[in-house]
Amino acid sequence: MSASIPYPSQNSEIEQVKRIVGKYFSIYEIRLTPSDVSFYVRSAFSDVDQSFDALRRELVPQNFVPMLTLESGQYVIHVMKTPHTRDTNVVWNILLLIGTLCTTAFAGMSLWAGYVGINTLEGMLRADVVIYGVLFFGMPLMLILGIHEMGHYLAARRHGVKATLPYFIPVPPPFLFGTMGAFISIKEPIPDRKALMDIGFAGPISGFIVAIPVTITGLYLSTIFPPAITDGGGLILGTSIFYEALAMLVPFTPAGLHPMAIAGWVGLFVTAINLLPVGQLDGGHILYALIGNNARYFGYAAIFAMLIMSFLYPGWLFFAFLVVILGLRHPQPLNTVSKIDTKRQIFGILAVLILFTSFVAIPIRDADVSFRFSSDVTEKPVSKDGSVSFTMIIKNEGEVYTRYTVKLVKVRLSNNNATIPDNGFESNISVQFAFTHGQDVSLVSNYSVETPRIAPGDQVTFDVSLQIAIKNYSGYNFVKAEFVAYPVGIENKDESIVFTISLPG
Template sequence: MLSAEAEVESLRDSVAKHFEVYGVLVTPLALTFQIRAPAAGIDGPFDALRQELVPKDYIPTITQERGEILVHVQRRPKARFAGVQVNLILLIVTVLTILFFGGAWNWADYSGKPILSAESIGYGAAFFSVPLLAILGCHEMGHYLVAKRYHVRASLPFFLPSIPPLGTLGAFISMRDPIPNRRALLDIGVSGPLVGFAIAIPVTLAGLALSTASAPVAATGVGEAIQPSILFSLLSLFFPLPSSYALHPLAFAGWVGLFVTAINLLPAGQLDGGHVARALLGRRQFYISWAAVLILFGLSAFYPGWFIFGFLILMLGVRHPPPLNDISRLDPSRMLVGIVAVVILLVTFVPQPFVAVGNERALRFEDLSGSVLSEYPNVTIALNSSRLLVFAVNNTGPARENVVVSVRPNNLDRFGFVIRFTAYEIGGTNVSVNRDTIEFRLNASHGAILDLEVTAPLTWGKPLPETVTFQVHAATPDGVATPADLDVPVQVTS
């Protein structure tokens, strides 16, 4: 254990290796060295001093006060960092929650399959869980690797499990060393969003391409829908999407990735955007941080979640701590990177990410283009022949429903007509049947395509042609949802 005098001399020798020292001030909080800046600048010498002192549990900072450049050295208690066990446990739990509460949940909602079916788990993992984990994991590893490049110790990512529809609250890393300078602050802060953004774009494009094959969803359907950002809307222009469509889980994963990028780039507190703003603006970032929090409170009128997020930022701290070297400014290339980060924030942020589009339980018949269908048009059938009718039934309610669709023959069966469903298709899966009543499960705002075969009798005891009518009825077993009826006028010919 060094004496106080020996410790001061040891620290003076360390500082003198990198700067010319002309004075030493001893205070209760720190040891302050008055130095002269080298002609080549202070960045390199100070970073070398930091890398020498931090492993010895000293923290140096450099400031400019009243025309003097001062190096302050403080003792730091030796930190005890936990191993990677917590990271591993959280990762395993998050993989399970994002697999079942994220991937399987979203695929079941998309396809109509049971949530615990092999298809929902497998396709949900491939098209939602893995892409979203890749976006979040690469985002955090971007921070981690750039921090290592600057010799700043950081933890491995901590993943956070959650409930549906995402199965995760994201991930974060813990910075275990102070940030050395504004350049490092910008690079570490912006690296995560840029990497996540770069992965989210192709994921979104692939998801939108798959969404073009989805069955149309009526624009007047009810439930809760995501709102696109400026960038998401621009990417949608590359694909021939209908005015209303079922968003593929891969596209939803891309949307989440872009939205997470926007949240992280908010210039508040110690978010990634707070790092960027502090590097660009210095102490003035404090005012931008407060403005961002107040804007979030204002936006809570449209989406209540913004109030919670703004409150968390307020509790964790609006002011961003300065880097150890807050004197050196950014070079033009890094200023440009900071501006790019601001642009990404503007094109990915969604003021109202989710919007409610109704809450009434109801069913509706539609044609294959998604238009409401109350009467099937132009059905003509000759005696002893068959006609296949194809139409859809849509669950326009906010939740999954068991749907029963039945034929009401209006006594046509007594005259020899045979009216049977031969197949139905949900989410690309076709099921063959041969009966006049079918039952299946439909997710919110999703539909089933029905094949109904009408076979006329061999003979008819009245003059022809003659028009007869039967109905198709759709309802839920509990009778609560508004049912739907489809009239089918049939002209019988000889």
Template sequence: MEPNIKVQSEDLRYIVQVVTSKIKVYDIIVDPVSVKFYFFDSDNEGIDASFDYIRRELVDKGFIPFLSRDGENFIQVTRRPKQRYFGNIVNVVLLVATILSTMYVGSQYSINFVPRGSFYELRLWAYGFLFFSAPLLLILGIHESAHFLVAKRHHVKASLPFFIPFPVGIGTFGAFISLRDPLPNRKAMTEIGAAGPIAGFLTALPLLFVADYFQGVIKPIPPYYIPFKVTFPLIYQLLGLHTNFTGPIFPMVFAVWVGMFATAMNLIPAGQLDGSHILRGVLGNRANVLSYVFLAFLFGIGFFYTGWWIIAIFVVFTGLVHPPALNDFSKISKLDIVLGIVSLAMFILTFTIVPIKPA
């Protein structure tokens, strides 16, 4: 029997029209903050595809639908809070600032490799750009661009990458995109989360060999300035790259190493990191327990490298448990399971407990 629908506003009329055009419902309950549409599975084949259509229609109009299948089945629609976003000019300004900050930092790491003479400072900055800033920002940029493109494929609005300049250390706090729509389902959650680390890893792979080549042909100039030493992850040994340095590390080697370290850090399955997106997408709400396990792991290895405590605190403040997708009951494909396995393999290949230490 069709429900008796009394429409009280144009917004409500539109919501009812969109939902009931795809879902056979047996009851509709309206309260001051939401509309609930109750349905039976037996009346609705292909509920995942129907819900995705509803989601795409309503999100663009300022509403958020959420599918629940715990006990009673219903779709709950709420009004989306109004949000204001930065214009793209902010992305451009931050990118330019990050290029300059990473060039400066890279120039300091190039002191061991640039002979003094005419245009010494200019040559230092050129080395800083070519052998540090460019490869590092290429890896980070492709990582974030992959998130952006896959989000777009799933009809999830996202910002362009935001680069964060910081003129010490590695010259940047990294980059991120802002997802401006909620994640629709576990498939999208997995694929958007995995896209960045996989793209960044694949970008870094050939650069590993290029950097290793330059380390061998561009000889350092004594006296050496060696502020720190890095620990190379398993991927370096498997590829037969140089890892035992008696002298200073070449800036490009360090830049690509940072790219690999960023891959490992992002793949940690806790909080709002990429690894948490992937884990939640593949395992659903069963991922929550593992997130707590990895958080404890971060606090534990913080006794060997205190930087992990900073990451752990960041995870705590951004949310211990990954929020569910709008349709958290959708099934994932074999491809998504493969993406999860590939992501785990990349984490193992790029992770080190003590990534960096004083010289």
């Protein structure tokens, strides 16, 4: 007990508390301590938990807080004055709600604009983009988060625990989703482990249930209204076991998710995050209800796991720091004697299943834009008229639709198979460059072209023709021509081919 909270010092208060305690328990000893009044009792009823809950509900409105412990086989009820707390101002709830509605609406507009291929600010501010962004992302996400927090709130009210309305957390751009979730503030101690389980589990299961139809609807919309095909790159959302299971009902492509499917993904991920077994998170409440003080060891393990996962996704380092700031130790409920029943043990098992099937170790990552740039033949003799042609193949081995730039970067004379020097084109050589292909390979400059967009797993094949005129190649046997290919706009992801052209002897 905290010595800073005074016990009821006036005789009249002690008598008042004694009278109320005596309604529910048989008192055989009273002790005054520096922090409280302790009543050694026997239950007047067969159900100790029920008796204590009735006592609590009568004492709390009169500004007294009881705590039931079992000490040396004796039931002891410690009663202290309720610490003074300031009343919450609902204006903050409203302002944060409005702010989060705005930031999630903007996030939805950005996601919808990207989904339909709009890449300008003017286009993103069009009325239809605003409407669809709110309808398909902002509203579903706020519904999931709101239902989650109202699950906590209603469970707290059912157990007679004072709690605030939800506080939503708006996050402005460039944060992708516009919010970091929401929370409610519990203004009174939790009565017992049963209430702790109910309040802790009500939020995740409520949000989880809402997230399922949102996700399925979003996946369905991804198939009947596929996204505009844009260039490669961008971000990919990691998918959980449960998300993949839902996708078996409606197949999808991670790079082409409808904004409503993303809202469902966020809802499932937020549920999993909240179920981590740490301190003040929902998972911390649930695990404490299951195993009591031993839950703290799982909390330490979860922090260690987040530090390890930060090597895969740096965001886990920030989240681990935030959880530590909030506190790793869980406060005791008022009734430290109570146990949870089978129904609530099942709730705990469900929570663990939801955590492991909805969790994603790498929630967001860069899209894989890997590809293979190859040719069937890389060495040919030049013809009498100075021409030579090669066949090139680009296969998209990534996970997004991608266009590729193919560029002639070096042409050098050589008398062996040495590597081409880095100083570009040999001034002694004149090269004419041409691509021929039926899939609309487009010329970008004299020495570069762009392929059409290639679907993941597909490839394009095209020919390149070189017309070579050399002023003087005495002492040289070869011309080496180097081509590079890379996804449009991502030049650091390039691959190269060096063609060797044999000169007449």
